[in-house]
Amino acid sequence: MTVEPSQIADEGSVAFAQSETLEAVHELELTYLGPQSVLSGLKASFKDLDVAERKVLGSQMNAARQKLEAAAQGRREELESAARAAQLATEGVDLSESLGKAKLGHSHVITQTWERLEDVFCSMGFTVADGPEVETDWFNFEALNLPPAHPARSLWDTLYLDSSQLEGLGQEQLLLRTHTSPVQIRSMLRAVRDNSGPPIYVVCPGRVYRRDTADATHLPVFHQIEGLVIDRGITMGDLAGTIESFVKAYFGENMTSRLRPSYFPFTEPSAEFDISAADGSWLEVGGCGMVHPNVLKAGGLDPEEWSGFAFGFGIDRLAKIRYGVEDLREFVTNDVRFLSQF
Numbered sequence: 001m002t003v004e005p006s007q008i009a010d011e012g013s014v015a016f017a018q019s020e021t022l023e024a025v026h027e028l029e030l031t032y033l034g035p036q037s038v039l040s041g042l043k044a045s046f047k048d049l050d051v052a053e054r055k056v057l058g059s060q061m062n063a064a065r066q067k068l069e070a071a072a073q074g075r076r077e078e079l080e081s082a083a084r085a086a087q088l089a090t091e092g093v094d095l096s097e098s099l100g101k102a103k104l105g106h107s108h109v110i111t112q113t114w115e116r117l118e119d120v121f122c123s124m125g126f127t128v129a130d131g132p133e134v135e136t137d138w139f140n141f142e143a144l145n146l147p148p149a150h151p152a153r154s155l156w157d158t159l160y161l162d163s164s165q166l167e168g169l170g171q172e173q174l175l176l177r178t179h180t181s182p183v184q185i186r187s188m189l190r191a192v193r194d195n196s197g198p199p200i201y202v203v204c205p206g207r208v209y210r211r212d213t214a215d216a217t218h219l220p221v222f223h224q225i226e227g228l229v230i231d232r233g234i235t236m237g238d239l240a241g242t243i244e245s246f247v248k249a250y251f252g253e254n255m256t257s258r259l260r261p262s263y264f265p266f267t268e269p270s271a272e273f274d275i276s277a278a279d280g281s282w283l284e285v286g287g288c289g290m291v292h293p294n295v296l297k298a299g300g301l302d303p304e305e306w307s308g309f310a311f312g313f314g315i316d317r318l319a320k321i322r323y324g325v326e327d328l329r330e331f332v333t334n335d336v337r338f339l340s341q342f
């Protein structure tokens with residue numbers, strides 16, 4: 001015998017191991033295992049052998065074939081997995097990258113402002129209180145020291161509801177609240193009822209309504225935040241300090257505030273508070289004052305025992321100032337080019 005099967009197997013195994021491509025593996029398979037291969041050619045010598053010798057040669061050929069097949073298969077798998085790895089490296093998609101690019105939505109700038117205001121006041125020790133948008137005349141006006149036909153009622157262009165159509169509501173005049181101030185009354189009555197106060201330190205953000213035509217500085221539906229503090233010995237100094245702390249926390253340390261005498265039926269004395277602008281001018285932000293004794297009484301509190309201050313301002317107007325928005329209507333026209341800036 002000229003060539004031993006095991007020799008062919010050894011030589012072939014080395015060749016498979018050194019092959020660099022799947023095509024090369026295939027070529028080698030034809031060379032070492034195909035019908036024209038040296039191994040297959042050995043069958044021709046069977047005719048010169050006796051039965052015992054054929055058996056020996058047959059099993060040597062089988063062993064060689066198995067070894068060569070295993071070498072081919074092993075190398076093919078190595079090359080395939082290397083090719084997969086190379087493909088992944090070049091065509092791979094970085095999913096974290098696509099996450100960054102995805103256009104995710106976010107809260108409306110008014111919601112962001114509302115939530116920031118809550119955060120600022122909560123960090124100052126206030127809690128958040130709530131009240132209905134459909135109010136009674138009593139909560140919106142009368143309890144706030146604005147009896148029927150009080151001339152100052154005309155300061156609030158009110159949307160009244162025809163409650164005669166609604167059964168079971170009694171004679172109460174319903175309206176869409178024109179400010180968040182009725183939550184002052186609700187907070188006092190709630191505290192008295194639940195025995196949870198005074199002291200009361202609450203802010204009440206919410207939606208309010210006025211019979212107004214929308215223009216650059218007015219919206220018929222807008223947002224306010226009300227603040228109410230009731231405790232013993234509260235003074236105008238506490239009010240001024242609270243406003244100043246708020247302005248610094250919300251707008252930054254270089255901003256300041258001032259109080260200007262004004263009139264509101266539910267506070268006495270009353271003031272308007274302004275914040276400083278970069279150019280040295282003052283921007284009017286909201287109203288405030290010491291809670292009127294009649295308001296404390298309507299809230300179920302004794303004005304001899306308790307005193308407090310209140311303030312209220314527009315959330316939309318504050319966002320307008322903070323972000324330099326020219327026209328309040330931008331907030332409600334839902335133009336994504338405007339909204340996506342915030």
Ligand code: DAH
Pocket residue numbers: 178179180181226227264266267286287288289310311312313
């Ligand atoms: N409710 C007033 C308004 O809508 C704002 C206001 C002024 C609220 C003075 C107050 C206050 O709590 O003390 O115009």
